[in-house]
Amino acid sequence: MREQIIEKIREAGVVGAGGAGLPxxxxxxxxxxxxLVNGASCEPLLMSDPYLMEAEIDTVVRGLETVMECVGAKRGIICLKGKHAKAMETVRARVAKDSTGRLEAFELADFYPAGDEQVLVREVLGETIPERGLPLQVGAVVSNVESLYNVALAMDGAPVTRRYVTVTGEVTNPMVVKVPVGTLVSDVLAFAGGPTIDDYKVVDGGPMMGRVLPDTNRPVTKTTSGLIVLPPDxxxxxxxxxxxxxxxxITNTMCCQCTRCTDLCPRNLLGHSLHPHKLMRVLHSQILENETAKEALLCSECGICEKYACPMGVSPREINAQIKQVLMANRVAWEAGDKxxxxxxxxxxxxxxxxxxxxRLNLVKYDGHPAYAGEMPVTRVSIPLRQHIGAPAACVVAVGDTVRKGDLIGEMPEKAMSARIHASIDGRVESIADGIVTIKA
Known part of the structure; x- marks a missing residue:
């Protein structure tokens, strides 16, 4: 049975919906x-996970029970913040109906980053994951709410073709909307009534860890949790x-070594050997020669140091990320030892x-519970063959092919970690270029 579950998850192309997209x-x-079900809705403004726990709790629990059976777990703990009162009530009611006694609800305090895997495990289980480690080292697996929702659908033979997205910021109608994978951001914004300002940027993800899109001609992927429209400044x-x-x-010249970034660093508070203020003194030209630089490998890039802690307004997070890129490109590893x-x-x-x-982020006027807007109708999608950690999927369709929603368009390369990609609408393959399959209804 375990092998059958894993195969169905693999066939459906399910990836981590709350992070970088680990298959x-x-x-x-x-x-x-x-x-552990990660329903912390960690990033400010993002509301799709609480919505799913309110509206689709039975499906989410079915996905949880499937994963529990697969990994041999005796406990399944649904974790969310108490501030999401309706979702919390729904979860508690569903847990109370469980006759096996294996399911639990855990109420998280309203802090950031409660949804960081390592922070979540500490809050719920009281265990500290080793540096550069994984939850499985303390006997746990952490899965996002939407990932488990997709696992349940996978057991019914339905691949991942939709994504729940929070659309907020300077838009006419903030909303949570169900979007076909591959829908252009510009079309999603138009569905939300369009931006309310002429000059704007779109953050893909949350305000802390999300990235700013170069333009709105970019597709929604399996890992797109939010689209936030904000002024460029x-x-x-x-x-x-x-x-x-x-x-x-700016960082190398302005940092006053006050240590506030280190004092508030979530990984440092767990006892990990990460001291962002020390990394601020690592020159880019000396990264490979400086032992302290290796600490950047422990950074989760949560952004507290940059957006909240630093009184000078500089960016330890960005410096850590740049150092980390150099170290990883040179295959430098962190040795945790027996600490x-x-x-x-x-x-x-x-x-x-x-x-x-x-x-602090100047986002108060956008904070709230946007309404669910249903599923967005779409006539054209541009579906990337890489929406996950690992190798991109190999295209298995040709221009001119007719496809239906759920048809396979990208297969996992043999002996590589990857994820399958499926058509999200019925239509004809219009083009295949730069690793993107465009389908027109």
Whole structure:
């Protein structure tokens, strides 16, 4: 049965919906005691996970139970913030109906980044994952709400062709909407009534860890959780689009070594050997010669140091990311050793309240619970063959082919970690270029 579940997840192209898109069959191959459902809705403004727990709790639980069976887990814990009162009530009611006693609900406090895997495991299980480690090292698997929703559909033979997306910021009608994978961002914004300002940028993901899109002619992918429309000079957007070399120059000259970035760093508070203020003194030309530089490999790039902690307005997160890129390109690894992890005694006091973070980010007027707008009708999609960690899928269709929703258009390369890609609408393959399959209804 385990092999059958893994194969169905693989065939459906299910990937992690809450992060970088790790193919879910990889996690399903583990053997652990506990499965944690990550419904923290960690990033400010993103609301699709609470919506799914309100409206599709039975499907989410079916996906959870499927993964629990696959990994041999005795406990399934659905984790979400108490501030999502309706979703919390729905989850508690569903857990109460469970006759096996294996399901639990866990109410998280409203802080950022509660949804970080390592932070979540510590909050719920009281265990600290080793540096550069995985939850399975402490007997757990963490899966996003929408990932489990997609697992349940996969058991019915339905591949991943849709994505729930929060559309907010400077748009006429903020909403949570169900979008065919491959829908252009420009079309999603038009469906939301269009931007309310002429000059704007779109953040793909959350305000803390999301990326600014070069333009709106980009498709929604399996990992697109939110689209946030903001002015180009907004403090969420401006640092994300600044020239990397300029960021390095400003940081190296302005950092006053106050240590606030380290004091509030979630990984440092877990007892990990990450000291962002020290990394601010690592010159780009000396990364491979500096032992301290290796600490950047421990950074989750959550952005607290940049968006909340730093009184000088510089970017430890961006510096850490640049150092990490150099280290990984040169195959430099972190050696965790047999370290005993002692959480900072002030850890709970230094948790960053989400409401205060939203104020600091100047996002208060966008904070709320946008309505669900249903499924968006689409007549053309541009579907990337790479929407996940690992190798891109290999195209198995040709221009002119007729396809139906759910048909395979991208197959996993043999002996490579990858994910299948499927058509999200009925239509004809209009073009195949630059790793993107365009289908017109």
């Amino acid at each position: 879910t069959y990889v996690k399903a191959g583990a053997t652990v005691d506990t499965v 907004h403090n969420v957007v401006a640092p994300k689009i600044m020239d990397p070399e300029r960021i390095r120059h 005993v992890y002692r959480n900072n005694p002030f850890r709970s006091n230094r948790a960053v309240p989400t409401k205060r973070l939203i104020q």
